[in-house]
Amino acid sequence: MTRLLRVELRRLWLRRMTWAACVLALVAVGIGIATQVGTARPPTDAQIAEAERFYADELAWWEEHGEEEVASCEEAEAAEGDGADYGCEEMGPRLEHYLPPTSTFVPDAAELDGPSVAADVDGAVAPDPAVAAVQGSLWSGWSGLPSLVPVATGLLMLAFVVGVSFMTAEQGSGALGMWLTFEPRRRRVYWSKAVAAALGTVPVVLLGWAALVGGAYAVYARFGTLGDVTGPVWVQVAAFSGRLVLAGAAFAAIGVALGVLLRHAAAAVGVGAGVLWLSTVFAYSLGGLQRWTPALNFDAWLRDGATYEVVRTTMGEDGTYAEEWVTRVVAGWQGGLYLLALTVVLSLVALVVFRRRDVS
């Protein structure tokens, strides 16, 4: 088995597809780093001067009409009743509203999503600490480090495609038949291919991610907008890297399994990408079942927790129905178990098919 695994690993790295995946990974990393330049750069003097001019104009207008605006707001707020808060005290102009958005490598608390307004706990609408914890975590923001997560997801898709191609190319070329005349123990053959794909894609994913984080760090450091880069942040980055590597291995193994089951690379990639796309696009229509969709669970595993929203319909005291969005949590461990179960089940089904299928 070890000998076969070594051979399969060598074959994986002899394949142009693997090297093409490396190039694509580099391109994705490059684009990911380039997009950081715009958000990492602090405002230029000209931008600040222009913002100050607009701010001064607005402030002058506000000094003349501000009281009138606030009074109107408070009047509307009082008419709404039930402790409605229109934020009338915050209506005045601020300079930061006129400056281009700037983020830091490590988002500060203000940049992260705020705590959930409402969450479902035991049937009652109340603040949910789990939701707050997920939404307040490092990886839930949309700038700086967390904005790199979509690129990491792209690396996972590359691992998946490498896994699919690794299997379907051999089946398509007919080389599998020749291979089996040298090693007819199909269980060994299957596992050697699946494990080789899983192990072989680890460097692509890991180095790609390392280059991405390193590049983004360099960009933010260049503009002096690193933010509060502390030891615990690097611990979180390391933990994320570990989860990403495991996910990459799982994606490659799933790719091999789908390659066996569907035989054609386009079909396997289409099914994989299609399931992710459908489970993202139609997530809301699934309601509470969203917690079992692949995309959400993969995201939960990577970010160590993810949230989703469902519409909750309640009946008011006056007998009318009202709808409200309720945020719920998919824990990181659930995402991990989901990914593990999917990998194991698909691999076992593929193994059974691989062992029994006639090779033409």
Place this chain on the structure above:
Amino acid sequence: MNQWWIDGPATPPPEEVAALDGELAIETHGLRKTYRSVRGRAVCVEGLDLEVPVGGVHGFLGPNGSGKTTTIRMLLGLVRPDRGTARIFGHEVPKRLPDVVGRVGAIVESPKFFPAFSARSNLRLLADAIGAPRGRVDAVLEEVGLAGRARDRYKGYSLGMKQRLAIAATLLKDPDLLIFDEPTNGLDPAGIREIRRTMRGLADRGRTVLVSSHILGEVEQIADTVSIVARGRLVASGRVADLIGAGGRGSVRVRVAPDDLIIATSLLETGGLTVRREHDALVVDGGPDPAALNRALGERGVWARELVPQQADLESVFLGLTQHEAPGGRTHAGGRRRGRRRGAQPAEPTPPETGATQEVAR
């Protein structure tokens, strides 16, 4: 019926009999394979009993679609039989295939390698998979004449080079049994001769070569024994010479003076021979001895102007067997006695050629 002019089947040399009676390289019993599709179920191999003796070249013949490739795939564990058993060197396959696969090299249909890899890379992967030393790769490439093109990508190879690379791959294991399925498909005459020479050479070095083909001329030139299948069943097996001799028996073309045609026909038919008229000549079927014919005519004062023996070849035997083969029909030739197994059908009535072949199965 007087048959004094018919030669009997040649007695095989004692050493060949010994080889045929010895260990079997391949043995199948009641092998059956069906394929299911939306259009229904197609029986590809139907109760095939095949025996390939150790040593020499064994031709595995049959028309297209007769189940040759499927049988080979079943032997190699690539296809699962529905029923029946198969053994290679006494090991049941596919169950015990791992025990014996190191002794078997095979090319099934056209060679299949990784197209983007070089010949050397392809062979190195295979060599590493079986733990063969790296030096063996260059040795087999040298052996098949591809050492100079070892770095070229496989997809750039000509068909002949691909075949040679496939042979090189089979030699990596230094196998005792080589299975070649239609090895000369698409090759030019030089390539065909080269492959033929290679197979014969391997057999001469003590290996067993099973070559499946529907091109009978090439098999006839190199095979020691053959098995003929049609519609998934074995219809004949034995030594090539026996099958040709017993199956076709040949004919003799006799030219006499035009005035003597009628009397010559009468004389020969009286002797129990089958005589046909072809233009201004007579064709005597049934493998008569030309000298005996000449004597028989001369004794009656009819002088032959021309006597041309026309030997049957494997093709005529093959066509006779496969075109008239009925389910259950089976013919054996040669020194080895094949016992009829339980469930096997008695041989069906056979055409004249195969009827003769049946006589030697005793």
